[in-house]
Amino acid sequence: MTLTGIPASPGIAIGTAFLFYDETEAGTGNKTIGSIDPYAEINKLEEAMRTVERELTGFVEKSKNVGDAAQADILNSHIYILRDPEIVSEAKRFITEEKMRAEDAYTAAIRETAEIFAGMDDDPYLQERAKDIEDVGNRVTRKLTGVQTQDLSNLPPNTIVVARELKPSDTATLDRNHVIGFATDTGGATSHTAILAKAAGLVAVVGAGDMSPQIKNGEMLILDGTYGIIIVNPDSATLGSYKEKQTAHLDRTEYLKKLAQLPCVTSSGKRIILAANIGSEQEVEEAAKNGADAIGLFRTEFLYLDRDSAPDEEEQFLIYKFVLERMGNKPVIVRTLDIGGDKEIPYLGLPREENPFLGARALRLCFMYPEIFRTQIRALLRASVFGTLEIMFPMVQSVEEIEEAKKFLGDCKHELAAEGKGFAKEIRVGIMIEIPAAAIISDELARHCDFFSIGTNDLTQYTLAADRGNKAVAKLYNPFHPAVLKLIKTTIDSAHKHGIPCGMCGEFAGNPEAIPLLLEYGLDEFSMSAALIPATKDIIMNGECQKKEPGNSSV
Amino acid sequence: MISQTLKVHNKIGIHSRPAALLVDASKRYASVITITHGERSATTDSLTRILALRVKMNSEITIQAEGNDENEAIETIVNLINSGFGED
Missing domain, CATH: 1.10.274.10 (PtsI, HPr-binding domain)
Structure with missing residues (x-):
C-alpha cells in the first residue's frame, strides 16, 4: 500500500511503525x-x-x-x-x-x-x-x-512514529537515538513536526490525510521524505530499490555536506572563492547553509521596487546590518542601486527612454538623484561596522565615474564622522565590468579600485548587441562568443596585473561548461545563486580532473 | 499616565520570543503597561493577548504606562522594542 503526503524533511527511512494515539x-x-x-x-x-x-x-x-x-x-x-x-x-x-x-x-x-x-x-x-x-x-x-500519555522516550531501534498529529510536548521526550522518522495525518511544511524533523535530521512526511488509521503497529514502512511517499509493507523489489536510493541519498548528502565545510581549492592548489548572489536579506540564510565564502553580489533593487517612496536610511541600515552580521567575517559585496528607465518607479518619476539599457540607469541615475544615492551610501557605511562590507558600483565605463563615485563615498564618510557616527576603517571599493568599454580599458580602471566583478549578462548583450530577452535574437546572445571571452580574459589579466582580485557574478559563473575555461583564465571568485554552490564546488574540486572519484578529495 | 508611539523594527514583528521578553520586562514594574495596535489593545502581562495584537515589522504601536514607576517602565519597554529584541 502506498500513501502520499507533504514532503517535510528529506531522505529515506526504512523501519517499524509505532502508532502514537492522540489523547x-x-x-x-x-x-x-x-x-x-x-x-x-x-x-x-x-x-x-x-x-x-x-x-x-x-x-x-x-x-x-x-x-x-x-x-x-x-x-x-x-x-x-x-x-x-x-x-x-x-x-x-x-x-x-x-x-x-x-x-x-x-x-x-x-x-x-x-x-x-x-x-x-x-x-x-x-x-x-x-x-x-x-x-x-x-x-x-x-x-x-490523571490521563497518561504514551511514552515516546523509550522506543525500539528504527522506529517510525505514526500519528494523527504530533505536538511539541509529545516530542519533548522523544527517543532521538531510535526514532528515524515521522508520518502524520495533519500539518504542513512549517508545522512543528516538520521543523523538529529538519532540525534533528529525521525523515518526515506530514499532511498525509487519513493515513494513520490504515497503519498497524509494528508494520514495516518506507518513508520517502523527499517526495512525500509512505509505503506500507513493501515487497522485496520495492524494498531493494529504496535501500539503494537511501544509500545514494546518504552518500550524496554526506558528500556535499563534507564539501560545504572544505575550502574550494582546484587540483592545482588555487583557492577559489565561491560566493552567493542574493536579492533580499532572507536569502543570506541559504547562502550560509550552502557554504558560501562570501556574498559576491547583494542586489539592492528590491529595496526600491513595489512601494510609494524611497526606503529611508534606517530601513536600509537594518537590512545591510542583518546580512553583514549573518555572514560574520566573510565579505559581503553590496552593489549600489542598479535601476533605470525600464522599471516603473512612480516616486522617482523617471522619464520614458527610447533605449533604457543605454540610458540613465544604475550609477548614472544615482548621480542624477544624489539624495537617493546618499541615503544608500550612508546606510551602507553605518552598517559596515557589523561585518566585512565591500561596495560595488554598477555600469561604470570611465575612470571619471569611479573618481566621482569615490568622492561621493568620501563626502558621506566626512558627514558621518562629523555627526559622530561610526563606520569601518577599511571598506574595499570595486566596480562591475559589464560595459565592453570598461573591459577594454580595464588596465586603466584597475588602478582606481580594489576589485572587479564581471557581469556577464550585460557584458554579453552589450558586446553582441543582442537583447537576451528578445526571442528573435536569442540565438545571437552567446557568452561563449570569442569576443565576450576575450573581454573576460582581458579583464581578469588587467586585475591581476594590478594585484586586485577578479570575480564574476553573472550566470556564466555557475555554468558547468564555462567553469573549466574561467579557471584557466584565472578567475578568483565565482558568484552564483546559493543552491548552485555545492555542485559547482564539486566541479571545481573534482570535475576538471576526471580521475578523482567524488568523496575521494585530496584536501 | 504616559504614552509613546513608535515603530517596530524587527523582521518578524512581535511573535512568541519578543512577546515573552515583553512579559518579563513588564513584570519588574508596578505600573500597568498597555500596548495598542490599531483597534486592539493588550496588557503586557499576557503573552497570548500580545500575540493577538498581530504586530508586524513597521507596525506603529502605542505604549501606555500607568503607575508609580510609569516613566521607568515605559523607557524600558520602548528600549526593548527599539533594540529589535536582540533580533534583526
Whole structure:
C-alpha cells in the first residue's frame, strides 16, 4: 500500500511503525451537573499548573542540553502561555461563576483563546500558535484527570512514529537515538513536526490525510521524505530499490555536506572563492547553509521596487546590518542601486527612454538623484561596522565615474564622522565590468579600485548587441562568443596585473561548461545563486580532473 | 499616565520570543503597561493577548504606562522594542 503526503524533511527511512494515539481532550469544557466546591477546584487547578510548570522547565533544560534551541524556544513559550493571566482568570471565573470542575473550566478557557488564533487564516505563524495553546491546555487537564500519555522516550531501534498529529510536548521526550522518522495525518511544511524533523535530521512526511488509521503497529514502512511517499509493507523489489536510493541519498548528502565545510581549492592548489548572489536579506540564510565564502553580489533593487517612496536610511541600515552580521567575517559585496528607465518607479518619476539599457540607469541615475544615492551610501557605511562590507558600483565605463563615485563615498564618510557616527576603517571599493568599454580599458580602471566583478549578462548583450530577452535574437546572445571571452580574459589579466582580485557574478559563473575555461583564465571568485554552490564546488574540486572519484578529495 | 508611539523594527514583528521578553520586562514594574495596535489593545502581562495584537515589522504601536514607576517602565519597554529584541 502506498500513501502520499507533504514532503517535510528529506531522505529515506526504512523501519517499524509505532502508532502514537492522540489523547482526546481530558476536559469537556462543559458545565458540571451537580455541585462542586469552587475553592477545592481552584486549588486543584493551581496545583496542576505548578506541576506542569516544573515539567515544562525540565523539558526546556533537556532540549537545551541536547542542543535543540528551536524545541527549547517552543516549550519555553508554553510556560508563558501557562502563566498567562487572561487564561487563568477566565478558568477561575468558569469555576466560581459557572460552577465547572477545574478540568472543564480550564479546557473552556483554553478553547476561547485558542479559537482567536485558529481563526487567523491569513497568518500561518499565528494560526499555528493555537496548537501551542491547546497543547498547554491538554497538559494541565491530563494532570487534573490523571490521563497518561504514551511514552515516546523509550522506543525500539528504527522506529517510525505514526500519528494523527504530533505536538511539541509529545516530542519533548522523544527517543532521538531510535526514532528515524515521522508520518502524520495533519500539518504542513512549517508545522512543528516538520521543523523538529529538519532540525534533528529525521525523515518526515506530514499532511498525509487519513493515513494513520490504515497503519498497524509494528508494520514495516518506507518513508520517502523527499517526495512525500509512505509505503506500507513493501515487497522485496520495492524494498531493494529504496535501500539503494537511501544509500545514494546518504552518500550524496554526506558528500556535499563534507564539501560545504572544505575550502574550494582546484587540483592545482588555487583557492577559489565561491560566493552567493542574493536579492533580499532572507536569502543570506541559504547562502550560509550552502557554504558560501562570501556574498559576491547583494542586489539592492528590491529595496526600491513595489512601494510609494524611497526606503529611508534606517530601513536600509537594518537590512545591510542583518546580512553583514549573518555572514560574520566573510565579505559581503553590496552593489549600489542598479535601476533605470525600464522599471516603473512612480516616486522617482523617471522619464520614458527610447533605449533604457543605454540610458540613465544604475550609477548614472544615482548621480542624477544624489539624495537617493546618499541615503544608500550612508546606510551602507553605518552598517559596515557589523561585518566585512565591500561596495560595488554598477555600469561604470570611465575612470571619471569611479573618481566621482569615490568622492561621493568620501563626502558621506566626512558627514558621518562629523555627526559622530561610526563606520569601518577599511571598506574595499570595486566596480562591475559589464560595459565592453570598461573591459577594454580595464588596465586603466584597475588602478582606481580594489576589485572587479564581471557581469556577464550585460557584458554579453552589450558586446553582441543582442537583447537576451528578445526571442528573435536569442540565438545571437552567446557568452561563449570569442569576443565576450576575450573581454573576460582581458579583464581578469588587467586585475591581476594590478594585484586586485577578479570575480564574476553573472550566470556564466555557475555554468558547468564555462567553469573549466574561467579557471584557466584565472578567475578568483565565482558568484552564483546559493543552491548552485555545492555542485559547482564539486566541479571545481573534482570535475576538471576526471580521475578523482567524488568523496575521494585530496584536501 | 504616559504614552509613546513608535515603530517596530524587527523582521518578524512581535511573535512568541519578543512577546515573552515583553512579559518579563513588564513584570519588574508596578505600573500597568498597555500596548495598542490599531483597534486592539493588550496588557503586557499576557503573552497570548500580545500575540493577538498581530504586530508586524513597521507596525506603529502605542505604549501606555500607568503607575508609580510609569516613566521607568515605559523607557524600558520602548528600549526593548527599539533594540529589535536582540533580533534583526
